[in-house]
Amino acid sequence: MTARIPYLNARLQGYTSTIFSEMSALAVATGSINLGQGFPDTDGPDLIKRSAIRAIEDGHNQYPPLNGISELRSAIASHHKRHNGLDFDPVTEILVTAGATEAIASCLLSLCETGDEVVMFEPYYDSYAACTAMAGAQRRTVPLRAPDWSFEPEALENAITNRTRLILVNTPHNPTGKVFSLAELQVIADVARRHDLIVVTDEVYEHLVYESPHVSLASLPGMAERTITISSAAKTFSVTGWKVGWACARPELIAAIRSAKQFLTYVNAAPFQYAIAEGLNQCDDYLVEATALLREKRDLLAAGLETAGFKVLPSHGTFFLTTDITPLSDEDGHTFCRELAQRCGVVAIPSSAFYDDKASGWHFVRWMFSKRREVLEEAVERLGRRQ
Numbered sequence: 001m002t003a004r005i006p007y008l009n010a011r012l013q014g015y016t017s018t019i020f021s022e023m024s025a026l027a028v029a030t031g032s033i034n035l036g037q038g039f040p041d042t043d044g045p046d047l048i049k050r051s052a053i054r055a056i057e058d059g060h061n062q063y064p065p066l067n068g069i070s071e072l073r074s075a076i077a078s079h080h081k082r083h084n085g086l087d088f089d090p091v092t093e094i095l096v097t098a099g100a101t102e103a104i105a106s107c108l109l110s111l112c113e114t115g116d117e118v119v120m121f122e123p124y125y126d127s128y129a130a131c132t133a134m135a136g137a138q139r140r141t142v143p144l145r146a147p148d149w150s151f152e153p154e155a156l157e158n159a160i161t162n163r164t165r166l167i168l169v170n171t172p173h174n175p176t177g178k179v180f181s182l183a184e185l186q187v188i189a190d191v192a193r194r195h196d197l198i199v200v201t202d203e204v205y206e207h208l209v210y211e212s213p214h215v216s217l218a219s220l221p222g223m224a225e226r227t228i229t230i231s232s233a234a235k236t237f238s239v240t241g242w243k244v245g246w247a248c249a250r251p252e253l254i255a256a257i258r259s260a261k262q263f264l265t266y267v268n269a270a271p272f273q274y275a276i277a278e279g280l281n282q283c284d285d286y287l288v289e290a291t292a293l294l295r296e297k298r299d300l301l302a303a304g305l306e307t308a309g310f311k312v313l314p315s316h317g318t319f320f321l322t323t324d325i326t327p328l329s330d331e332d333g334h335t336f337c338r339e340l341a342q343r344c345g346v347v348a349i350p351s352s353a354f355y356d357d358k359a360s361g362w363h364f365v366r367w368m369f370s371k372r373r374e375v376l377e378e379a380v381e382r383l384g385r386r387q
């Protein structure tokens with residue numbers, strides 16, 4: 001539970017601090033290698049960095065159009081067509097946002113009435129719960145069960161009530177590294193169609209898949225008209241600080257989301273929008289190479305954690321993997337992570353932060369592997385000295 005803040009409204013009292021700030025501060029205080037928070041330690045392709053500098057020098061420094069610059073919307077449309085088989089009209093069906101975070105917030109704030117319910121899979125990315133609360137909606141969770149993080153179709157069906165407004169899906173999935181299978185996506189699509197629900201799908205890790213190609217939920221039959229597909233440049237191009245994301249959906253849904261978005265940030269990141277447009281158009285080869293490199297890093301960290309005595313659960317996407325700490329400790333993940341920083345100088349995130357049902361996540365810890373090879377090797381070496 002987070003500390004109570006006097007003037008804060010009741011909706012946000014449960015969200016006053018995050019485990020990421022706590023663990024990142026601990027990493028600094030203990031001189032630890034930070035494998036907690038989700039940002040890479042190298043930047044994306046030079047091409048997009050040069051493009052951003054050029055855009056600033058060329059004077060693209062004032063408010064861009066509300067929907068995003070047309071060059072970026074066209075690039076997003078052709079990227080979605082090429083990679084995910086999705087058709088979006090760049091004029092009416094694409095909205096550029098301040099990262100995926102703003103796209104998610106805009107969906108929840110614009111689509112939910114007070115008291116509506118939002119169904120999400122647990123563990124879940126932390127902004128889902130906070131934004132659901134800000135929207136005055138209630139969350140209902142469907143458990144993903146280790147080791148493969150599968151869900152019971154009945155559990156999803158049972159989570160739907162007459163107050164359900166939308167289902168929130170995240171594939172590839174943070175924190176587990178799960179990639180929802182086609183069969184699982186079909187179950188979700190079937191439930192959404194039968195109950196006439198909107199689906200918001202967060203696909204920010206769409207290019208970080210290691211064993212099978214990414215499948216967009218909107219590509220399934222009957223889903224294009226009810227799905228909002230969200231993505232972001234942050235993870236695709238390792239530029240988490242640029243905050244350029246996008247939401248793609250049918251015009252009526254985009255119009256609704258835009259109504260919230262225009263009063264959150266209105267617009268953002270004008271010069272970076274030019275750079276990401278260039279990246280989406282020209283960096284397909286970079287994406288393949290970056291994914292191959294990340295796959296090697298995942299394997300390096302997984303092997304090191306296994307040697308150090310952790311039970312490593314499979315990760316098929318994102319730059320996270322999860323370990324079960326029970327072979328090493330009877331303590332909960334939070335206590336374990338605090339001690340690990342002190343004893344080994346490595347920081348990870350207790351997965352209980354991503355659960356309502358803390359008991360289900362108490363013995364899992366999340367590790368982030370988008371770090372330079374030598375950093376991961378040093379972390380593995382330090383973990384080996386734990387005993």
Ligand SMILES: Cc1ncc(COP(=O)(O)O)c(C=O)c1O
Pocket residue numbers: 038098099100101102125170173174202204231232233234240243244245
């Ligand atoms: C699942 C998921 N969605 C959204 C985001 C936020 O993306 P952005 O930085 O584009 O706002 C993250 C960042 O960690 C994430 O893991």
